[in-house]
Amino acid sequence: MNQNRALHFSGPYEHRPLGYDYNFKCHWAEVKRGREVRSQNTEQYYPPHPPELSQHSISDWQAQPEAALKNLFHRQRSKALYLEAFFRVVLILYGEWQDAHLEVRYTDVDYFVFSDAATLMANGKSPYERSTYRYSPLIAFLLIPNSFLHHSWGKFLFSASDLLVGFFIHRILKLRGVPEKICTYATMIWLFNPFTFTIGTRGNCEPIVCSMVLGILICLMNDRPSQAAFWYGLIVHLRIYPIIYALPIIFVLDPLHFRPGKKPTLVDWNSRSSNSSWVWHNSKITYSHYIRNILTSIFTWKRVVFGIISASTFFIFTGFFFYLYGWDFLHEALMYHLTRTDPRHNFSIYFYHIYIHYEHEFSILEKLIAFLPQFxxxxxxxFRFALDLPFSFFLQTxxxxxFNKxxxxxxxxxxxxLLPLILPWTTMKLKWRGLACISVWIGAQVHWLMWGYLLEFRGKNVFLQLWLASLLILAANTFVIISVIRGHVYCPLFKRLQEADPTEIVKHD
Incomplete structure (x- = not known):
């Protein structure tokens, strides 16, 4: 719904910001924000200010209602951040108690691996002397205080990164012109997600990776591609999977968006359209022409600089740690993830085939076939959604x-x-299409976990049923992808320079 539209009731009317539905008879006129009150005899129908505002803010509301409303949501967001920070501290402390008193540990098993590797590094040894440590030495380096400060240091670090993700989500949406109320709600979806706040408090490092991904988006939106390139090279060193973002970033760094000495213009949330090809409407440049232009003029200045900086960052960190730890680092931190075949049960449809043929050495062709659907x-x-960069990131991930192995x-x-970044551009309502996606996805996970419990804790031979449950998870993910695409309002991240001609821009660069 457009933020400038108002709700309708019978009776006198006055403009009020969207979202304040006073429970009385009145009429909200369809007027632009900031227009004067059309009727002066309205005090009998509702109070002159929202009841949520404190007394010291009433004068601000009467003078500048929009600014007061913005401050209100800012305070609500700050309270939510403090509440979530406190809640994460409580979870970390509870995890300490559960680890000490219950058979099932709260702490993720990877956290013990991180801590052991950090202790080895603090003693001047290789973190790869700890078996199953298959990460960059940077993770172990960040957790060195575990060995002399407190063993929960890493959990607090990961939880702080979790909160930073929430801050970045709000920042990205504000840069795109999303109203404060929607920004706050979208941020809450991350902060109050039970799955996400348990990840950091259990000692998993993924919140650091997530914060870096969002940081790259912020750098690009603020016309700082060099900083984005540095963080991109570093994150690919930490976790290989963000390599899938390389092509869409290259597509976005186009002369049709970036000109020397001119900051690129972001497409405002209010200018979104239901036409997925609206950016090319009434334009002599078609989408196919645009893609051909990208492929034939790939070596522009912005792209070359981004490639050089990101590649240099990746190879500097990789080369430095290879010098320190040799082939153990290269195999465990990089090559292992490219050739990984896990025979243990997991959500992937490939696990059963790998389990049956685990002693069989897979050929290069077999490994490539597994990558083909994903690729x-x-x-x-x-090629379809790259210009809508946050949406492309979400779908790709x-x-x-x-489809991963x-x-x-x-x-x-x-x-x-990445989910909160696309919600302001969706036409799906929570009832019913949104609930359908949530129910199908969660239902598939619960169904799989039921068979996983019977296999792991009851020792029952349910490998075939578990594999069928993995197929159901793939179907659920596919259903969600299709539903999200169908309900999304395509909106490129940057405005195309209207006066630009592709041929002239290429020559200029």
């Missing part, structure tokens, strides 16, 4: 996880952090 889906999504629950947080 194909990525290309389709990139969800599809990458859905190994899927664990921590991977879900990769696209959960």
């Amino acid at each position: 194909t889906v990525q290309l389709v999504l990139i 969800l599809a990458f996880v859905a 190994v899927i664990t629950a921590q991977y879900f947080v990769w696209f959960f952090c």
